[in-house]
Amino acid sequence: MDKNLKRMATMHRMQVTGLELFYKNGYYNTSIDDILKELSLSKGAFYHHFDSKEDFFTEIIQNLIMRKIYNILIEPIEGSGNSLDIITNCFDNALETAVHNELDYGFVLGNFINEFNGRNPVIMKHLNDILKLWEVHLVTAIQRGKLNGHIDRHVESEGVAVFLMSAYLGIRTIMVHSSPSSRKYRFMSQMRMYFKSIQAKQQTV
Amino acid sequence: MDKNLKRMATMHRMQVTGLELFYKNGYYNTSIDDILKELSLSKGAFYHHFDSKEDFFTEIIQNLIMRKIYNILIEPIEGSGNSLDIITNCFDNALETAVHNELDYGFVLGNFINEFNGRNPVIMKHLNDILKLWEVHLVTAIQRGKLNGHIDRHVESEGVAVFLMSAYLGIRTIMVHSSPSSRKYRFMSQMRMYFKSIQAKQQTV
DNA sequence: AATGTTACCGACCAAACGGTTGGTCAAAAC
DNA sequence: GTTTTGACCAACCGTTTGGTCGGTAACATT
Numbered sequence: 138m139d140k141n142l143k144r145m146a147t148m149h150r151m152q153v154t155g156l157e158l159f160y161k162n163g164y165y166n167t168s169i170d171d172i173l174k175e176l177s178l179s180k181g182a183f184y185h186h187f188d189s190k191e192d193f194f195t196e197i198i199q200n201l202i203m204r205k206i207y208n209i210l211i212e213p214i215e216g217s218g219n220s221l222d223i224i225t226n227c228f229d230n231a232l233e234t235a236v237h238n239e240l241d242y243g244f245v246l247g248n249f250i251n252e253f254n255g256r257n258p259v260i261m262k263h264l265n266d267i268l269k270l271w272e273v274h275l276v277t278a279i280q281r282g283k284l285n286g287h288i289d290r291h292v293e294s295e296g297v298a299v300f301l302m303s304a305y306l307g308i309r310t311i312m313v314h315s316s317p318s319s320r321k322y323r324f325m326s327q328m329r330m331y332f333k334s335i336q337a338k339q340q341t342v
Numbered sequence: 343m344d345k346n347l348k349r350m351a352t353m354h355r356m357q358v359t360g361l362e363l364f365y366k367n368g369y370y371n372t373s374i375d376d377i378l379k380e381l382s383l384s385k386g387a388f389y390h391h392f393d394s395k396e397d398f399f400t401e402i403i404q405n406l407i408m409r410k411i412y413n414i415l416i417e418p419i420e421g422s423g424n425s426l427d428i429i430t431n432c433f434d435n436a437l438e439t440a441v442h443n444e445l446d447y448g449f450v451l452g453n454f455i456n457e458f459n460g461r462n463p464v465i466m467k468h469l470n471d472i473l474k475l476w477e478v479h480l481v482t483a484i485q486r487g488k489l490n491g492h493i494d495r496h497v498e499s500e501g502v503a504v505f506l507m508s509a510y511l512g513i514r515t516i517m518v519h520s521s522p523s524s525r526k527y528r529f530m531s532q533m534r535m536y537f538k539s540i541q542a543k544q545q546t547v
Numbered sequence: 548a549a550t551g552t553t554a555c556c557g558a559c560c561a562a563a564c565g566g567t568t569g570g571t572c573a574a575a576a577c
Numbered sequence: 578g579t580t581t582t583g584a585c586c587a588a589c590c591g592t593t594t595g596g597t598c599g600g601t602a603a604c605a606t607t
Contacts, residue, residue, distance in 0.1 A: 180565090180566080256367060308505075310452050385597090
């Protein structure tokens with residue numbers, strides 16, 4: 138079983154480096170050779186483990202992107218406190234990694250959606266599924282907020298979810314260029330304003 | 343001068359078709375041959391008019407993207423009425439073209455920013471300049487709203503601008519996949535909620 | 548009528564692409 | 578101790594890429 142362990146280790150290394158380069162240079166602008174050079178591995182090794190470039194990327198989506206997004210953007214909003222506070226904290230933390238130029242997987246997702254949209258339906262489906270998953274959990278969190286008396290019962294849960302996802306993906310597009318830190322601060326500040334407009338009118342805490 | 347006219351006509355045709363394909367398939371995933379095939383022109387014609395693929399795209403940015411964004415997202419918010427109403431209408435109109443699968447240049451901009459970020463500093467600078475131009479005009483419109491008594495004086499103009507740009511670019515990323523019409527409706531509805539939270543407290547109209 | 552200019556053609560190039568193939572060698576299975 | 582397996586190598590293939598270049602034909606200038 139030692140062989141199997143080595144196989145998995147190598148495949149994992151390939152995927153981590155692959156995501157890094159795909160994210161940095163784009164999928165179509167990154168060659169398999171680029172990835173292999175970085176790892177000092179050969180073409181043969183690559184095609185021994187993966188069927189094709191597309192298959193390789195599909196594995197990356199499932200094994201790296203999906204899980205990270207779950208950990209960073211979905212699981213943190215499952216809590217039972219004030220939904221608005223929880224979402225605020227979640228976004229704040231997620232954007233903080235972006236400020237420090239680390240891999241922000243929410244942005245990675247939006248980035249790839251832009252790149253594959255209309256070009257590769259198979260990969261788009263996988264990316265869309267993740268987006269949908271995020272949306273569902275956001276809607277759930279907002280509905281919980283209504284039940285708990287933190288959010289006004291009249292607001293549309295799905296509308297809020299769409300608006301939040303939009304804002305998050307958008308701020309990341311803007312943040313990449315100038316003064317990410319101050320842009321994050323301004324963004325979070327306005328998000329709190331927005332939250333005030335949808336919170337329950339009379340505080341029944 | 344007939345020659346000069348023909349030259350400009352051909353160059354324009356090339357740029358229009360070029361933008362179409364670059365937008366649909368991505369810059370790096372669209373070859374010059376693809377564009378020329380569509381136009382029944384030859385490589386020689388292309389390099390007779392443009393220095394390189396990059397030069398070609400730079401011209402597209404200046405001649406097509408820049409002007410369209412000015413017409414659709416910047417000029418419409420120059421009016422002197424209620425800034426929040428004007429911006430709402432502007433976004434509503436701009437997103438409507440997106441619903442009908444037409445070229446929405448705001449999205450085109452966000453799309454290319456994602457593609458070129460970290461890959462081509464020269465092109466990124468041009469795209470960034472457009473983003474900055476948009477931001478400046480949004481800030482101006484919001485400050486005008488404060489002066490006219492439509493917007494609460496305490497809100498940060500730049501924060502609002504960043505938030506609005508984020509939301510717009512983000513909703514377009516999300517709209518490309520499923521039910522753009524209903525997503526647009528929900529988005530606009532939440533944007534109005536947000537606007538309520540930043541409008542002047544006592545209506546002094 | 549002769550000459551220069553310009554828009555455009557299409558064969559060509561070197562480099563890079565995704566993918567294939569025959570082979571090596573150490574560890575696992577027998 | 579022999580055989581089998583599987584991770585990996587490296588040369589190679591057909592195709593596509595951005596870009597070059599010598600040529601041609603229509604038009605403008607003289």
